[in-house]
Amino acid sequence: AQKVTQAQTEISVVEKEDVTLDCVYETRDTTYYLFWYKQPPSGELVFLIRRNSFDEQNEISGRYSWNFQKSTSSFNFTITASQVVDSAVYFCALSEGLAGANSKLTFGKGITLSVRP
Amino acid sequence: GAVVSQHPSRVICKSGTSVKIECRSLDFQATTMFWYRQFPKQSLMLMATSNEGSKATYEQGVEKDKFLINHASLTLSTLTVTSAHPEDSSFYICSAREWASGDRSYEQYFGPGTRLTVT
Numbered sequence: 001a002q003k004v005t006q007a008q009t010e011i012s013v014v015e016k017e018d019v020t021l022d023c024v025y026e027t028r029d030t031t032y033y034l035f036w037y038k039q040p041p042s043g044e045l046v047f048l049i050r051r052n053s054f055d056e057q058n059e060i061s062g063r064y065s066w067n068f069q070k071s072t073s074s075f076n077f078t079i080t081a082s083q084v085v086d087s088a089v090y091f092c093a094l095s096e097g098l099a100g101a102n103s104k105l106t107f108g109k110g111i112t113l114s115v116r117p
Numbered sequence: 118g119a120v121v122s123q124h125p126s127r128v129i130c131k132s133g134t135s136v137k138i139e140c141r142s143l144d145f146q147a148t149t150m151f152w153y154r155q156f157p158k159q160s161l162m163l164m165a166t167s168n169e170g171s172k173a174t175y176e177q178g179v180e181k182d183k184f185l186i187n188h189a190s191l192t193l194s195t196l197t198v199t200s201a202h203p204e205d206s207s208f209y210i211c212s213a214r215e216w217a218s219g220d221r222s223y224e225q226y227f228g229p230g231t232r233l234t235v236t
Contacts, residue, residue, distance in 0.1 A: 037227075042229075043208060043210075043229065043230045043232070044227070044228075044229040044230060045161075045210065045227040047225075047226075047227075091160065091161070104151075104163060104166070105151070105163070105212075105225065106163075107160045107161045108160065109159070109160045110159075110160050112158075
């Protein structure tokens with residue numbers, strides 16, 4: 001069975017600080033996908049990144065970066081120079097298998113990030 | 118990116134009535150649609166998976182007679198909460214998956230959610 005653990009529940013930082021959101025996953029499959037989503041107060045999920053299990057390259061997109069480490073089953077997300085607009089709940093998610101049409105997306109419990117001015 | 122719409126965005130109903138929530142993929146055909154439920158300050162919990170023209174597959178613990186799902190076309194799925202009770206009050210989110218056969222992969226898009234309040 002697949003599982004996603006986001007041990008941090010709430011994080012509060014001051015604007016311009018860097019912050020890392022942790023994600024640890026469990027799966028028996030060798031092929032899987034990992035995701036990060038942002039959920040602002042409006043409730044709509046915003047897709048941030050998808051990474052497949054064969055691609056361990058770290059990725060940077062503007063102020064966002066992701067560190068995928070299969071050895072520790074982690075897929076951590078760092079926001080550099082945080083801004084108030086980054087305040088939201090962030091979910092890490094996992095989908096097992098070859099991403100078949102019905103493969104399920106399992107979400108972690110989410111991390112509430114508050115960025116203070 | 119592709120867009121998934123949900124209607125209504127908010128609904129308040131009285132206990133005992135039924136409520137229908139629509140989920141549409143606006144610019145793509147969704148091979149699979151998913152329905153999630155989210156309680157305040159909690160994660161998304163998958164309720165059911167549906168494919169066009171076939172019966173939905175419900176997750177363990179989800180009452181199929183209470184949460185009726187119809188996936189009539191490749192762009193429309195509906196969730197009907199029958200005989201709603203206050204404990205059914207929640208944020209319901211649909212998601213539509215577009216299969217990219219060339220990549221043997223998919224893109225999954227989420228709707229904006231429907232906030233249901235049962236009084």
